[in-house]
Amino acid sequence: MVRVSSASAAEPSRPARVSGIDKIERRRVALAESALKTLGELGYARTSLREIANNSEFTHGVVHYYFRDKVDLISYCVRYYKTKCAQRYDEVVETAGSAEELAAGFLSKMAQTLVEETPMHRLWYDLRAQSMFEEQLRPDVAAIDQLLEEMIWRILTRYADLSGTEPAVDAPTAYALVDGLFEQAVVNYAADPAGARDLLTGRVEQVLPKLVYSA
Amino acid sequence: MVRVSSASAAEPSRPARVSGIDKIERRRVALAESALKTLGELGYARTSLREIANNSEFTHGVVHYYFRDKVDLISYCVRYYKTKCAQRYDEVVETAGSAEELAAGFLSKMAQTLVEETPMHRLWYDLRAQSMFEEQLRPDVAAIDQLLEEMIWRILTRYADLSGTEPAVDAPTAYALVDGLFEQAVVNYAADPAGARDLLTGRVEQVLPKLVYSA
DNA sequence: GACTTTGCTTGACACTTGTCAAGAAATCTC
DNA sequence: GAGATTTCTTGACAAGTGTCAAGCAAAGTC
Structure with a gap:
């Protein structure tokens, strides 16, 4: 804690x-x-x-x-926000019995938080950008980034496990890739709230298998 | 123009x-x-x-x-900035004679702009974040995003061509992925200017082949 | 060279901001 | 319930903001 x-x-x-x-x-x-x-x-x-x-x-x-x-x-x-956001997918990771189930759970949870917590995600990307200019924010932002990276890594390693294979990229890379997709979705969500959701899930679905070696 | x-x-x-x-x-x-x-x-x-x-x-x-x-x-x-930034890699794309050459040129140019134009990149990510809150900025930001997406797509399709294969993801996805890696590098650059460069090239190098079907 | 147009400087305005301090109100202590 | 302590309200302050307008300087026009 x-x-x-x-x-x-x-x-x-x-x-x-x-x-x-x-x-x-x-x-x-x-x-x-x-x-x-x-x-x-x-x-x-x-x-x-x-x-x-x-x-x-x-x-x-x-x-x-x-x-x-x-x-x-x-x-x-x-810091308060941090304690709440990085455990979002833990339940999905723990309960999923197959790679497909994990992927489906991850996607649906991801789409859900995109829609339900849009302002928080907007704020996060804003704050991360601000941290590039305001040094005082950097430690906190770095800590959250770390937490999120670990979160993605837990998902990916479990996904690989269930697929009987191994991650094909390292943790920072995996995080950057997924985060890139998510940020794009958050930005798009402002312009097109309806479509952004499905575009995100479609793209992550497309990418996820490429992040592990083929079984 | x-x-x-x-x-x-x-x-x-x-x-x-x-x-x-x-x-x-x-x-x-x-x-x-x-x-x-x-x-x-x-x-x-x-x-x-x-x-x-x-x-x-x-x-x-x-x-x-x-x-x-x-x-x-x-x-x-x-808008002024936009006209200058999206053609950065065009020469590399046009002159490269092989997939490896294209990748190498892309990576080196990318690392170069990361180091030499850091403030501009910081500003870009800042502005894109601001556009989520300030509606007036959205059209301009969207236009640049579009330009950058096309830029990445030109690189990827050429890369696939030279590899005798085809892209394995669509244009928005490819852009989001590469952009995720680049933004991570820009953010990291503030904390560790020395290491960020090589980390970026390493990661993009790792990812690029996964964005096309294996030949 | 007078006159008009254009380019720029200066100083002011209304407003918002973060910060603080003085004191009222509520709460606790005995 | 009196007195002390904590909690909160209110109003003020200096600094900084975007905006604008009056006037000076420079350039162009006849």
Whole structure:
């Protein structure tokens, strides 16, 4: 489990009672969730602290009570987000009994998250781009990239296993390829929400077998 | 040839002489080039018109003399950029006499542009991400994506030709895959400028043969 | 050389931004 | 329930933003 709380926040002197620290943490999470919703809608650049506060039940001063500054908040959000996104396919990987079943489960889950969590994916690609310019974001972004790479790698190795063969590319390559397809789908989704889904599944389906040696 | 000038700019009433319109166009290009330099350095979000003017030989008022507003400028920049980037590999495609030669030329050119035009690539991925939030950018971004897809497709079909076979994926898929690898390299380049180059070439080398049917 | 058009500079405007601080409100402690 | 502590609200600040307009400089026109 990732300890999101050990961040670099102001850490106001903690109250004596045990529930206090948790309460603070819960407020942080609530703020982060609200912030993520706004961020996903508007993107990193256009999201101000006031906008985040407006779209939440809090006022803009509260943000500064729980986070040192904007980067601290965004950073926290990214780390919070991270803990939620990289285990999406784990169940599919564990329960699939054949390569076809795994592929089908992966594809359907992928299409589902594309549709249901579009804003989050948009935000992710935005943040990764921002990290190229804003050094402070790089560690967090790199950590998520790592997590996602491992996620894809788990899927691919299991897929190869079930096919009685081995991956034909290494982990970073596999991740870059699948991510390229997914990002394309996310970008296209803005223009054509209806078609993007099927195009994605079709393309991943096309590519997946090429990532392992033929059995 | 793309007519960049037919944009939506203010279009001040043109002087009678023929050189006048060209002079305006040349100023626009000069401003765009300066803006692109700043944009590549700072990214879309952090680049203000004043910053663009400061890093150029002009003052911030001139920008508004030649461009209606900020989006008009950025839009123009993107379209100007587009005309320069999608023909990078054309010479390699035309002169290569064998599949290996084509692959080698492609890889070396790709590595070269990664290193020499890093800011431009960063900016491109930034802009594409922004286009998911800013509708006005979408047409321009989509046009560039299209151009790049065709570029990759020219390379792949020629590569298949020279190998005496055919592409095993369609154009959008091929583009998404290669682009995934390239974007990963651009992001990594920020953290590790030395290693990113070789990692990219290695990975593309690994993948390229899998995009065509084995001869 | 006067006059008009074009090109550019400067300074201002309305607005948004992140940040902070003073104090009200709520909560806890005894 | 009084007092202390935590939590939150409100209003303000300086800095930065896009935009524009008034006026100066330069170039072209007759």
